[in-house]
Amino acid sequence: MPGGLGACLEAVKNEVNEAKDWLIDLDAAIGDGDLGLTMARGFTAIADEYQQSPQADVGRALVRAGMTFNRVAPSTMGTLMATALLRGGKALAGKENPSNEDIVQALEAAIGGIGERGKSQVGDKTILDVLQPAVETLKRELADGKDLPQAWSTALTAAEKGFEQTANMVSKVGRASWFGEKSVGKHDAGAGLGLVLWRAIQKHFEAGRES
Amino acid sequence: MPGGLGACLEAVKNEVNEAKDWLIDLDAAIGDGDLGLTMARGFTAIADEYQQSPQADVGRALVRAGMTFNRVAPSTMGTLMATALLRGGKALAGKENPSNEDIVQALEAAIGGIGERGKSQVGDKTILDVLQPAVETLKRELADGKDLPQAWSTALTAAEKGFEQTANMVSKVGRASWFGEKSVGKHDAGAGLGLVLWRAIQKHFEAGRES
Amino acid sequence: MKKLINQPEAFVDEMLEGLLLAHGCSLRSVRSDNRALIRADSPRAGKVGIVTGGGSGHLPVFLGYVGEGLADGVAVGGVFQSPGAEQILSATQGVNGGAGVLYLFGNYQGDVLNFEMAGELAEMEDIPTRTVLVSDDVASAPPEEWQKRRGVAGLFFAYKIAGAKAESMASLEEVEAVAKKVVANTRSMGVALTPCTVPEVGRPSFSIGDDEMEIGMGIHGEPGISRTKLRPADEVAAEITQRIVSDLPFKGGDEVAVLVNGLGSTCLEELYIMFRRVAKELEDRDISIYRTYVGEYATSLEMAGCSVTLLKLDGELKELLDAPAHSPFFEQIGR
């Protein structure tokens, strides 16, 4: 990745902070409106922590980030992000320059962790509805021989589609599920976060390519 | 008195009820605003009680009224009115047709009771600043040979003057005293009540004279 | 303020009905008048009875402090209104165990007048009474006139200590003396952020800007000593503590009990934030805290704000403060 993990975390941090109010509004509609705050706090903390003491082992770095994320943002999504970082980190243990295959495996482990921890699946109107199709597309595109930035860019379209589809779904889990049918017509906030994350890295790749 | 004690209590009840909002406003300015409510309640209760079971012995009737007044309106003024009724009643014990002299004595006992119970005196910015000069005037006019209605009417002027003067005084007792110097410029609510009571009986005499 | 009530006029009586349904084992009414309540085990032969009373709207004050090691009887007035002399007399009769009765209540004129009337009536029945007025609100009169001050949350310390003394079967004179000692050593000051609404009145008791607070305001909305913009809790706690400490004055080396009391809608979390700073202010002055109470001990319906009370302790007061106490509203197991 251009600039390594540190630059990548920095890119995510900036994008999430920019999307803060948007995420708050999405979560406020059928939740408690904290998502923008907790995610800004979490992604800022892990980026800053890495900046202060970088770690060559990407796996280890992600595990540490997961623990930190949970400490500073122990909300639902904070805990799911922590779980994702821990699982992804475990999958990358010992790697300093993960291959594309490693990355796909780590992403699969991460979203597997979210589903397991959250006892949720695609269709429940969550972040999974963005991340699952995005990772599937990424994997297929890479298998088709695309390079990582290209594949990531194509997967962004899948992520966007996934996000749009959450508006048609009934919330099955978490706070939003209490709204039942009333949740239809509103996008899921966590899905919004998934999109922000995916787009952040896509932009980061793009910037890397241009520079 | 025209129509006896019952008609007199009825006249007071009506006048106090009419003055209710005015008394509330006066008390609200440098007190808690309940004076109109408590006095309407108290004077209504004793008039209605007398109506239901009249009593020839004016003294006894007033003592009973005092107990009732305290039960339905145990505020500062309610308790002072109860004390006044008890003392006045005691002074008239056994009388069915009190003389003018009896009445003056009863009134003196009543305002003496207020001063004792309230540990207050003329100049403290209270009901006494109306009742004391009124009773003094009444006594002097009667001694001068005026009849009761005439004397009462002249005393009303003293009551009115007393009421006006309370606006220049600093509150020395009760809730209003917490306002200290800030009470200057405002009339005392209890003095307002004193005026209402005196005027009620004056009107009652007038009506009696006309009929 | 929105309320869960029925007819406003029924507020006090329905509250009392509910209360007796809930706490009928601890409290009972005298001659079926719910506005005169006494401990279920009253009268206790040879024990000084403590009777208190005042307006409704201040729970747990007043009736919440009727219990073991506390007061014995209470006369309940309308909201922010004195109870009648008749009810005070009923409570007096109900708790009279032959050792006399102490009238212990806050210094408000309506209450004073009615307790006086009741005391005269009780005397006619050969029940000796004494009166101790609680007048702890520093904001309501200068130090040299402290006995003219209003009674606020300091009532709690008076009940706790006089109640413990009476429970020890002390004489009327002894109970009166220790109650006077508490009052002389207790100082309080409050801050109000919002008014409250008396149900029958239906509108707020006073008006205050959305960004204002008033230090020294009384529990019925009586005027305070300074209205300012809303300030941080630390500043408010520091100012209140300073005013209280310099009033008695409390001095370095003193041992005190502290009560941080919520007026109604201010939440417990905020009270602890206030206490945090009060404790620091006391520490800075070398005044040590012997015992702390934080919570709603004397409220004003749903008024927002809090008060701070300090009681200077000596050996006797410490022992009595530590004694167990038990009512439906206040339990203390002991030190």
Place this chain on the structure above:
Amino acid sequence: MKKLINQPEAFVDEMLEGLLLAHGCSLRSVRSDNRALIRADSPRAGKVGIVTGGGSGHLPVFLGYVGEGLADGVAVGGVFQSPGAEQILSATQGVNGGAGVLYLFGNYQGDVLNFEMAGELAEMEDIPTRTVLVSDDVASAPPEEWQKRRGVAGLFFAYKIAGAKAESMASLEEVEAVAKKVVANTRSMGVALTPCTVPEVGRPSFSIGDDEMEIGMGIHGEPGISRTKLRPADEVAAEITQRIVSDLPFKGGDEVAVLVNGLGSTCLEELYIMFRRVAKELEDRDISIYRTYVGEYATSLEMAGCSVTLLKLDGELKELLDAPAHSPFFEQIGR
């Protein structure tokens, strides 16, 4: 809503500082992290530890129920935010007396996820844990899905009874079993009149008309089941009782414990007016009240409103409910 606070971000930590200053004899922090608190006498060898936790802003929930005959440890989150797994683990380690630890808390996903993470970490340290979720809020899911419901004031009964069981040195399985029994027999419903304001957010958690109320609203402002004009307390109490009774269902001849709980700014007087009608409704259905609690047991900052909780009792539950309990926020001397 006006608040007595300093920096909003410091709200929880300053509250905890104040609390530990006030109650340092009863509570202590684990490894100087005030967000992981345990009974001062923890760990007690051979006793099952009970750890709870959740967001701040609900005092006395959660940390107010750490004490004798109650819970042993608590992890404290931000306002309306779950605590982190790390703090839950700290509390778990702090109370572990070798007999295992019961996680007992309200059914909110953020909390569930973090307790799950903590449980996995505790397992790695050979501390066996069990989890019982309190899910008493009738308004939040249909009867057949009662285990998906949110946890509200019913938490109190769970602490009281599981705590008494643990105090009797019962095994982890036994404590878990009785906790499950409480939860299965507890039902609550609330009504909200005003929203509350999370300090860091700075604006009300939801909007509601000046003349409206919402039955079934959750303690963080989660949507309820009916928003109507403000109705008399009697009507509200009758409706809530009916909904709760028909849910379990509670039946004629049942014995219950009742909790009428204030959400924050609703005053005690109003809670007794509500209880008065709840008691009547139960009497009409031949359901008898064994024990009553009225007061603020689980709040939502300064939200106005209240909740009613019923617990169906049997011999075992009655005995455990009557056991003494003692914390800085709750004292019960026994029956």
